[in-house]
Amino acid sequence: MGGGxxxxxxxxxNTFRETVRERVLYNLVFxxxxxxxxxxLVGQLSIRQDEKVLKDIGLAAMDLFGTFIAVFIGxxxxxxxxxRRSLYLLLAKPLSRGEFFLGKFAGLxxxxxxxxxxxxxxxxxxxVATGRxxxxxxxTAIYPIFLGLVIVVAFAMLFSTLTSSTLASxxxxxxxxxxxxxxxxxxxxxxLPGAPAWLVDGLYAIIPDFRGLDFKSQxxxxxxxxxxxxxxxxxxxxxxxxxxxxLGLASFRSKDFQ
Amino acid sequence: MTWRLxxxxxVLAPVVVWxxxxxxxxxxARADEEVLxxxxxxxxxxxxxxxxxxxxxxxxxxxxxxxxxxxxxTQGRDFALLRPLIEITTTLDPRLEIAYRYxxxxxxxxxxxxxxxxKEGIEVLEKGTRNLPGSWRLRQHLGFFHFLYxxxxxxxxxxxxxxxxxxxxxFWLKTLAAELLSKGGDRAASREMWQRLHDQSEEGILRxxxxxxxxxxxxxxxxxxxxxxxxxxxxxxxxxxxxxxxLRSSRLWRGPLEDLRGTPFRYDExxxxxxxxxxxxxxxxR
Numbered sequence: 001m002g003g004g005x006x007x008x009x010x011x012x013x014n015t016f017r018e019t020v021r022e023r024v025l026y027n028l029v030f031x032x033x034x035x036x037x038x039x040x041l042v043g044q045l046s047i048r049q050d051e052k053v054l055k056d057i058g059l060a061a062m063d064l065f066g067t068f069i070a071v072f073i074g075x076x077x078x079x080x081x082x083x084r085r086s087l088y089l090l091l092a093k094p095l096s097r098g099e100f101f102l103g104k105f106a107g108l109x110x111x112x113x114x115x116x117x118x119x120x121x122x123x124x125x126x127x128v129a130t131g132r133x134x135x136x137x138x139x140t141a142i143y144p145i146f147l148g149l150v151i152v153v154a155f156a157m158l159f160s161t162l163t164s165s166t167l168a169s170x171x172x173x174x175x176x177x178x179x180x181x182x183x184x185x186x187x188x189x190x191x192l193p194g195a196p197a198w199l200v201d202g203l204y205a206i207i208p209d210f211r212g213l214d215f216k217s218q219x220x221x222x223x224x225x226x227x228x229x230x231x232x233x234x235x236x237x238x239x240x241x242x243x244x245x246x247l248g249l250a251s252f253r254s255k256d257f258q
Numbered sequence: 259m260t261w262r263l264x265x266x267x268x269v270l271a272p273v274v275v276w277x278x279x280x281x282x283x284x285x286x287a288r289a290d291e292e293v294l295x296x297x298x299x300x301x302x303x304x305x306x307x308x309x310x311x312x313x314x315x316x317x318x319x320x321x322x323x324x325x326x327x328x329x330x331x332t333q334g335r336d337f338a339l340l341r342p343l344i345e346i347t348t349t350l351d352p353r354l355e356i357a358y359r360y361x362x363x364x365x366x367x368x369x370x371x372x373x374x375x376x377k378e379g380i381e382v383l384e385k386g387t388r389n390l391p392g393s394w395r396l397r398q399h400l401g402f403f404h405f406l407y408x409x410x411x412x413x414x415x416x417x418x419x420x421x422x423x424x425x426x427x428x429f430w431l432k433t434l435a436a437e438l439l440s441k442g443g444d445r446a447a448s449r450e451m452w453q454r455l456h457d458q459s460e461e462g463i464l465r466x467x468x469x470x471x472x473x474x475x476x477x478x479x480x481x482x483x484x485x486x487x488x489x490x491x492x493x494x495x496x497x498x499x500x501x502x503x504x505l506r507s508s509r510l511w512r513g514p515l516e517d518l519r520g521t522p523f524r525y526d527e528x529x530x531x532x533x534x535x536x537x538x539x540x541x542x543x544r
Binding site: 064214221 | 356
């Protein structure tokens with residue numbers, strides 16, 4: 001068991017190094033420029049709304065950049081190894097498909113964590129530099145953003161085991177968009193009263209509820225996310241990721257690489 | 259080859275800068291022609307799921323820029339996009355209180371300071387009170403606007419009464435509502451409201467607008483004082499003065515004959531009426 005975990009960690013560490021080599025973290029430079037310009041300009045353009053605008057820009061950038069990384073790197077994690085045929089070498093070693101799959105997942109999740117952590121520091125630095133307080137309430141929105149990104153990575157990896165990289169990217173983006181409209185799905189029967197309840201309820205249960213993980217607007221007004229909500233959000237995300245990863249793992253295990 | 263390219267770039271780069279500055283000089287300061295492709299907040303919301311807060315900020319910045327651009331650079335200011343921009347902003351972020359407050363002023367103020375559509379301004383504030391039912395300040399603004407722009411003292415008093423009931427509301431709201439009901443509204447009530455708005459506002463457009471409104475009220479007071487002196491002149495001389503300068507030479511009036519922005523008052527000898535001249539920045543339709 002301990003050996004299995006250490007192999008997962010080794011794959012994860014390697015994946016992290018790989019993403020860094022692929023210049024994924026370069027988005028942080030763009031984020032730094034964005035926050036600096038925002039800090040300098042927003043105060044002059046908006047009327048007494050600079051703090052809210054800065055927070056909105058910072059949180060939206062974390063969400064958006066993170067989603068891009070999760071989708072496009074996540075899809076390539078397994079498929080690249082297959083295309084480069086390096087997977088065969090790896091699997092010939094004492095490394096199970098499950099350990100490889102989970103290691104890849106953990107590596108990208110760690111990359112996203114580092115990325116989000118640096119962005120959080122950047123946002124706080126901008127707020128402090130522009131004379132605003134380092135509001136810890138923001139963390140109660142950033143944490144659910146991270147959980148959402150983990151779900152996206154799980155989906156990207158699942159689809160990459162099922163189909164080509166291009167189609168997997170399209171499908172993952174589709175899931176992200178659908179998840180961001182989960183409230184529309186929930187209220188679908190108000191617009192389409194004839195829609196069968198089982199269909200609406202089923203769709204709502206299947207689609208990842210990214211709406212339910214979105215607290216950006218709330219925290220920019222200084223309203224913290226209650227602790228019990230964060231607990232349920234964590235449980236929901238953990239369970240959802242476990243299911244999607246489980247499906248991905250099953251698909252990956254059953255894949256014939258001959 | 260490389261050095262030729264470098265020379266070419268060195269020659270061309272200043273030409274770009276020079277021609278651009280010439281073009282700017284030729285066209286003069288101008289507001290971009292504004293186009294709105296999406297007319298409702300719900301349409302925009304569909305495009306930015308999960309990023310409504312940021313989209314609201316962008317639309318709010320655009321609203322402020324549009325208002326400033328129309329005010330500064332456009333001849334026939336119709337502020338056509340102002341209401342939809344405010345609507346989109348407040349639909350995307352229903353808690354953005356500043357958009358209701360400033361948006362209502364932008365819409366209600368008479369031209370050239372605003373769009374001159376106070377009913378729309380009041381609709382914006384009504385939407386604000388629906389979305390932020392706990393905000394006594396928004397309700398106070400709504401009451402003030404009913405009185406100041408629609409001259410509806412009764413509704414204004416009722417709304418101020420509602421505002422007074424909200425937690426944290428200012429103590430003077432009830433008194434003001436009672437005064438409006440008893441006196442039906444007068445210049446003193448207007449002055450108090452503008453003074454309150456001035457004191458509550460942060461530096462910027464709202465405070466400047468309140469200062470302008472207070473200056474208008476002072477100018478109206480000055481015109482009324484002049485009208486009284488005109489009547490006194492008539493009683494003493496058996497005729498009204500031919501112009502306001504005659505008041506000064508008669509020594510009945512030693513003060514200025516202009517409004518607070520320096521534009522001479524309009525004087526009608528046949529009626530003895532003294533009023534703010536139409537060309538003055540202080541002039542407002544009654």
